[in-house]
Amino acid sequence: MKNILTFGEILVRLSSNQGKRLSEANTLHVNYGGAEANVAVSLAQYGYRTSIFSRIPDHEISKGILHYLKGYDVNTNLIQLKGTRIGTYYLEVGAGNRSSKVIYDRAHTSITELTPEDLDYETIFKDQELLHVTGITPALSDNLVQVTECLFKEAKARGILISFDFNYRAKLWSKETAGQVFKRLLSYVDICSCAELDFIHLLGYEQESERLSYPERLTTYYKKLSKEYDNIAVLFSTKRENLSASTNQLTGYFYTKGQLYESPLFSIDHIIDRVGGGDAFVSGVLHGYLSNWNEQNIIDFATAASVLKHTILGDANIVTEEEVNNMLNNGSQINR
Amino acid sequence: MKNILTFGEILVRLSSNQGKRLSEANTLHVNYGGAEANVAVSLAQYGYRTSIFSRIPDHEISKGILHYLKGYDVNTNLIQLKGTRIGTYYLEVGAGNRSSKVIYDRAHTSITELTPEDLDYETIFKDQELLHVTGITPALSDNLVQVTECLFKEAKARGILISFDFNYRAKLWSKETAGQVFKRLLSYVDICSCAELDFIHLLGYEQESERLSYPERLTTYYKKLSKEYDNIAVLFSTKRENLSASTNQLTGYFYTKGQLYESPLFSIDHIIDRVGGGDAFVSGVLHGYLSNWNEQNIIDFATAASVLKHTILGDANIVTEEEVNNMLNNGSQINR
Amino acid sequence: MKNILTFGEILVRLSSNQGKRLSEANTLHVNYGGAEANVAVSLAQYGYRTSIFSRIPDHEISKGILHYLKGYDVNTNLIQLKGTRIGTYYLEVGAGNRSSKVIYDRAHTSITELTPEDLDYETIFKDQELLHVTGITPALSDNLVQVTECLFKEAKARGILISFDFNYRAKLWSKETAGQVFKRLLSYVDICSCAELDFIHLLGYEQESERLSYPERLTTYYKKLSKEYDNIAVLFSTKRENLSASTNQLTGYFYTKGQLYESPLFSIDHIIDRVGGGDAFVSGVLHGYLSNWNEQNIIDFATAASVLKHTILGDANIVTEEEVNNMLNNGSQINR
Amino acid sequence: MKNILTFGEILVRLSSNQGKRLSEANTLHVNYGGAEANVAVSLAQYGYRTSIFSRIPDHEISKGILHYLKGYDVNTNLIQLKGTRIGTYYLEVGAGNRSSKVIYDRAHTSITELTPEDLDYETIFKDQELLHVTGITPALSDNLVQVTECLFKEAKARGILISFDFNYRAKLWSKETAGQVFKRLLSYVDICSCAELDFIHLLGYEQESERLSYPERLTTYYKKLSKEYDNIAVLFSTKRENLSASTNQLTGYFYTKGQLYESPLFSIDHIIDRVGGGDAFVSGVLHGYLSNWNEQNIIDFATAASVLKHTILGDANIVTEEEVNNMLNNGSQINR
Amino acid sequence: MKNILTFGEILVRLSSNQGKRLSEANTLHVNYGGAEANVAVSLAQYGYRTSIFSRIPDHEISKGILHYLKGYDVNTNLIQLKGTRIGTYYLEVGAGNRSSKVIYDRAHTSITELTPEDLDYETIFKDQELLHVTGITPALSDNLVQVTECLFKEAKARGILISFDFNYRAKLWSKETAGQVFKRLLSYVDICSCAELDFIHLLGYEQESERLSYPERLTTYYKKLSKEYDNIAVLFSTKRENLSASTNQLTGYFYTKGQLYESPLFSIDHIIDRVGGGDAFVSGVLHGYLSNWNEQNIIDFATAASVLKHTILGDANIVTEEEVNNMLNNGSQINR
Amino acid sequence: MKNILTFGEILVRLSSNQGKRLSEANTLHVNYGGAEANVAVSLAQYGYRTSIFSRIPDHEISKGILHYLKGYDVNTNLIQLKGTRIGTYYLEVGAGNRSSKVIYDRAHTSITELTPEDLDYETIFKDQELLHVTGITPALSDNLVQVTECLFKEAKARGILISFDFNYRAKLWSKETAGQVFKRLLSYVDICSCAELDFIHLLGYEQESERLSYPERLTTYYKKLSKEYDNIAVLFSTKRENLSASTNQLTGYFYTKGQLYESPLFSIDHIIDRVGGGDAFVSGVLHGYLSNWNEQNIIDFATAASVLKHTILGDANIVTEEEVNNMLNNGSQINR
Numbered sequence A, B, C, D, E, F: 001m002k003n004i005l006t007f008g009e010i011l012v013r014l015s016s017n018q019g020k021r022l023s024e025a026n027t028l029h030v031n032y033g034g035a036e037a038n039v040a041v042s043l044a045q046y047g048y049r050t051s052i053f054s055r056i057p058d059h060e061i062s063k064g065i066l067h068y069l070k071g072y073d074v075n076t077n078l079i080q081l082k083g084t085r086i087g088t089y090y091l092e093v094g095a096g097n098r099s100s101k102v103i104y105d106r107a108h109t110s111i112t113e114l115t116p117e118d119l120d121y122e123t124i125f126k127d128q129e130l131l132h133v134t135g136i137t138p139a140l141s142d143n144l145v146q147v148t149e150c151l152f153k154e155a156k157a158r159g160i161l162i163s164f165d166f167n168y169r170a171k172l173w174s175k176e177t178a179g180q181v182f183k184r185l186l187s188y189v190d191i192c193s194c195a196e197l198d199f200i201h202l203l204g205y206e207q208e209s210e211r212l213s214y215p216e217r218l219t220t221y222y223k224k225l226s227k228e229y230d231n232i233a234v235l236f237s238t239k240r241e242n243l244s245a246s247t248n249q250l251t252g253y254f255y256t257k258g259q260l261y262e263s264p265l266f267s268i269d270h271i272i273d274r275v276g277g278g279d280a281f282v283s284g285v286l287h288g289y290l291s292n293w294n295e296q297n298i299i300d301f302a303t304a305a306s307v308l309k310h311t312i313l314g315d316a317n318i319v320t321e322e323e324v325n326n327m328l329n330n331g332s333q334i335n336r
């Protein structure tokens, strides 16, 4: 079993019932999310000792967050209780031909006030073997760009693996700023999640010819990036076909040592909750990679894990390794 | 922005949860509907100043109706608070291979007692530019046949556009009576929604040869009717394929000046609520027509609007023009 | 109208909301089930006078069971109120790519303590014309193996038809024991539900060549069994394709006098609740058989009944003969 | 065990959640009620074979009514499925200083069309020993005045006991008409529920001096009525103090052979649902009277039964004799 | 009918179910509040043409706010759609011996960015006859102190009545700052709500001797303030006894021309929602005052209105004048 | 901070909504309880490092239990995942004059199969400073009598404090057997919760004269027991007055060194959930005792803690020390 640290904002999510517009909702479901919290929860279900480094205010709503994380075996000792706001987002759950809608209310939150002075590296990195951060964290404030870089540098120095998921959010910052920051961060990264549009919009790559298949184009981008940053050992991403808000198709790609591995195409019908699907995928890859599985197993497992997430209400993928493998092998029988 | 008047009964709808038979329901969802109210609500979301002329009793349940309509920007000043019954219907929401079931409880309602003496044309038609009524209204009582005719005649005299949706309901009256009334009403109509079965069952047309495609047959009917009633400027309808109560396909048709325009075929999966889909379609056509869009845009928009309605619980299509266009152009992404 | 008796355990079912893992559920839906209760309820909706012979404790939860059965016209006079436990099962309702999960809590229940001494044949069999039992009943305890045999023997002696559904449950007993018991029971049976895997795993048949189609293989098994047990007049089963927990395909097979009849293949989308689908099928076959319908009608009706069950929350198929036929003939229109 | 018949309308009740105005409700609770149905249900819980004679339409909502009554052991064979409307009422559940509000929607219902020609006395009265009706039934239509009289006359002729509860409803008819009808009906009645205001407003009695205590005044009225109608064997009623919608005080009075018996004063706090409290009281009196209990036991039991009703959501008093007695004797312990 | 303007923040309120801690809540009820919105809604139910001047962002959640206000007849034309945050608060609903808890999340909200430059007096004050603001508004930002003063000055100049409710919130600002601001504002005020602690903590008055009764002390404070600010025509407040979170006692006081008027003491049991009780009281006073009722009627009505508010879930007092008077006169009967 | 161990069964509790009989419930609330789990949870909220030693099966429902305990900071490492049944109980939540009802379904559960061989003392007692058990644990099986004695003996040997709560449950065993077992266990106990009826029914004491006040009688019993078992340092209990299921009065008593301390009498109105009130009281006493508070503070705090528990749905007292003290000092204000 390995110790894993994630760093990012923990969010309160308030979602309407299916079929209800947010503007008509008179009850909202409460869940907790945030990309890095989602990864910490998912990896804890696979048996890792996970912690999240974050900051939230010291009040009742935070208690719910701590209850949630501890209940799912995430260590909360590194969460600082300070500041005045928790990041919140409203989710209008789509269905059929109406897509989901997210309204962020995450300005001025506690974590955005975190500065490099708040970092006690000894405590934070004690016994950690991997650090996972997504591009949402530096998007939240200038402070957090600095803090992320400090953490990456220090982790590197201590021989801790660094995992980075681009997770670009247009509602939080511009493509230009994000690209500049990501380029600096990439020089520390060992494990990296990014896809075609990230290369084109953020890293400034030319789009490869559409006559090439998607896997061919992706291989080209991944090759190029691996050359530029030879610290990056593995790259991965999914390709999603949106047939409707309820029906998607998903394929996973995993690249290492010049070779791209592709999962089967999964048909996802009757989607319950698509949010966190990317985090479930990243968690699956990290689990497979840290377990030294062969590449095809890694990408099949990670994509299946992501598919399974779509059937669970809430941001986090509350499933065990055994359940993911059952789904991969057996499909959808009642077990009795 | 234009002023629009609709005339018809406002209904209380009581619906069971999905998967529950009405006979087992111990809670029911309350919504408000009625074809003309639905059109008034939808057009208000597109920015029109809409009013509904109707009658409901003066009690608590009516308050809920007024709250609902005002909250969605429908002017309720023309609603008379009089009489003793509100039209009510029970909806057993279908799913998969079980179709929805409607039980009407709308006899003896307040609106059925409305007579031509109750009509104060000055107040009713003040500043109106279009009047919309469906075939349900005259189906409710003999009084309402008279009232509808009076309103049509007076609207015509004042140069107000008249929109009519056949909306034949077999549970309310016979095909014969409906046909006779509709024929009289049609001589006032500018804008008209009706489909193949209406021509055959209500207007007594011969069915065109099945060797003709549906659009070809429809063109024939529409041509014929346009000749008979040269006051009718545009005709339109949808064709629905019921794969199951959860999965449908929908195509829209719009006819004007001898030419039929056809929308793409929309696949609708994971239907939340099909009721009001026709009213959403009519509202979309009226919006496009009053905005002088080109014909293809009108029918694409109206059909997409109807498709979107299927994803919302309740009779009315609570969506903006921008949301319909997003769906037409982008499909079902999470927007964040 | 005929009198029908079933014998088996009545279960309390506690199920989570769709999208919720059982481990996160803070409310559970209460329904009542048990294969033989489900058949009794379904047949009562078709107009039969049904009774269930069973045993449950004498307390508040049992009151709910009695209310449920009486409310759906099942006679409860043969239910003994004795012992201390009610069989319970937890159902995690699957969706899309996540299958449903059942956790049984049915050891040491009241019915398992029933012995042949508790049987008052005069009362139990008074006016009965058919006895239905599934393989779950003898699986529950050694006592119940004995009791089932005693009932079969006595029913036979009284000229009462005997219907048996294999319903093998791996969580309750081994294939070996089940096979031995079933072989003894089969010598009393007139009407029998079993499928390919039952023949191979329980009766020890060789699997027929995969080059034969499924109907061909099934015909071979059924022929063989009919020869071995010439008391068996009809055999039937369904074949299910699990595309996902929400989307299945179902075909029904009915065999009699050397001939296999096959229903159309039904596509089932947006499944609400798959539990009890088999019991709905058996009930449909029993209704058709007792009504002397022709074979094709029997299998079409029974399979359609099973399909309809998938749209209803709860174990039992609360539909009328008319509703099944409507579905067979008309598909999924709103009826208004 | 005795056979008891009640005659009256069965109502669908739609109630808001506590704290919600009806005009804001987006879900409503479904229960079934009607004074005579409530009495039939309550007496069935005490072990009587009860039936209700009534009429409701033949559709899905009626199925729910039949399920409810059968589930609580009320025989529904005398319910005619005919006509088009079910009586419905909306209940805004009060709390604290806001009283409950009832909106009736019960004009033109099936039962109001019942005429003396629809009465098959042999079937209706077979094996009955007591007939219970309240003043609501003749209030519903002129037809029902006639039908009630016919039933009273015929019951009398057959030696069946007649129980009558005044239950005057100002929303249904005037005091004058009610008084005239009640005076005619009283000449058949053996067992009668009425209180001070009934004497003054309906029977035209002078109010007794306020210097007399309530029990003294009531004794005077009861004496007088007993003289006038010597067929009346027992008279009874409750006196309620409304401290708030959540807190009441209740005392029961039972009069027979010149003597008034008074229950203790019960304090009722945290009222869940007051509707049906009177019917629970009447049921308690009928049970005690038919069981030949002594007078003090009768009135204590009946008042305690009514008190218990206030703790149960829904119109009917779903409690056993044992539970009423436990409450009388032990108050409110957890039993474990 | 009069035109009334209020000015203040509109809040989203998220509240847990009774008996649930906020930290365990998995659903929250959505309501809308804010002291000035509550007053606008309540006065609209009494028949006034009310408007609220405010600012909220332009997104889905704001749509819900607009729907709510329009549905309750509050004009929303003066609400500016600008900025990024809506004020939010979490409410843990207390019960019995556990008090309610409020967590504010209202920093950096849209309204706090409003400046005097944003004020278009012509539009804002068109046809207004009274302006109501509470002390919460200037507490929100320095900008809003300025804006409030500007509005008061301009209203005064236009002869518009000014109503001010102290509504001191310790979570928003210090007593010192509040006191200084309030003193400046008071010189414009005609109608003023404040109580003993306001005088002592905010205005720096000495506490009057405890040997004086509360009404006597209050009279002294009111006299003094009336002398200091002879523009203030009426003063009023309530005194609340907290027996528990579910049981309170409330008395209202109204002072004018040297005379204090006192309502009866109201016992409030089974409190559903205490929030907004003060706003309901102020609304009642304003209604009585603008209607020129006599003083005792004003204070009885206003206090009864406040009491009624405690029975309704949500911040606003959705009751009519008739309902308040019914409660005053009749207590808690079911009306049927 | 101290380390505390409890030993006992963890229960799944399924409770109906207020106002619903268990027999009508179609949803049940899921909570987790068990006296010793409740104490572990409550003490964890006061800051202790608590663990529970128990056994539950290895399946989905147990996952919910572990999530719950970990989320509330209870160490679950000593919980063995073995056996087949979880103890379950159904709770019909009473209200007003109807008391709550508990139905146990806890025979044959995992923990009853625990034997002394399963005890690894080193692991179990590592770092523990206090062991708490209630009389429910030995009531569950003969095995558990033995196991409890072994644990008490071993704890004693290790100098760990032993806390014992009589918690006699008539549904689990006879008074005689319980008395014999408790007498043996008492010789190890340091801290003991028992009340008058325990002395009389279980320990065979004579009832003291009713002319003595309750505190006087209790002092006599406590003195006597302290003499018999001089190992017992403190004794305590509550006295409850059941005015109704919604309204109680509670007084706490704490005895040490010959002296009885009495809390104020607390009025508890609008009870949400009384279950676990005793465990909340014991937790409060343990916290005060381990914190060396003075005796009056201990009993006031513990009784207030118990009172607060009545306002929270679920078995455990999810409150902090600060919240209990706030309630003691301030009553029920909204804090904003």
Ligand SMILES: [Ca+2]
Binding pocket: A035, A167, A277, A278, A279
């Ligand atoms: Ca992502």
Ligand SMILES: [Ca+2]
Binding pocket: A031, A032, A033, A313, A314, A315, A316
């Ligand atoms: Ca979540």
Ligand SMILES: [Ca+2]
Binding pocket: B035, B167, B277, B278, B279
């Ligand atoms: Ca339509």
Ligand SMILES: [Ca+2]
Binding pocket: B031, B032, B033, B313, B314, B315, B316
């Ligand atoms: Ca609607």
Ligand SMILES: [Ca+2]
Binding pocket: C035, C167, C277, C278, C279
């Ligand atoms: Ca089956």
Ligand SMILES: [Ca+2]
Binding pocket: C031, C032, C033, C313, C314, C315, C316
């Ligand atoms: Ca069921």
Ligand SMILES: [Ca+2]
Binding pocket: D035, D167, D276, D277, D278, D279
């Ligand atoms: Ca009554």
Ligand SMILES: [Ca+2]
Binding pocket: D031, D032, D033, D313, D314, D315, D316
């Ligand atoms: Ca009821």
Ligand SMILES: [Ca+2]
Binding pocket: E035, E167, E276, E277, E278, E279
């Ligand atoms: Ca206030």
Ligand SMILES: [Ca+2]
Binding pocket: F035, F167, F277, F278, F279
């Ligand atoms: Ca206890």
Ligand SMILES: [Ca+2]
Binding pocket: F031, F032, F033, F313, F314, F315, F316
């Ligand atoms: Ca709990």
Ligand SMILES: [Ca+2]
Binding pocket: F273, F274, F275, F276, F312, F313, F314, F315, F316
């Ligand atoms: Ca509890």
Ligand code: NI
Binding pocket: A017, A029
């Ligand atoms: Ni939901």
Ligand code: NI
Binding pocket: A067, A068, A071, F067, F068, F071
């Ligand atoms: Ni939790």
Ligand code: NI
Binding pocket: A034, A035, A038, A275, A276, A277, A278, A279
């Ligand atoms: Ni995510």
Ligand code: NI
Binding pocket: B017, B029
């Ligand atoms: Ni629903």
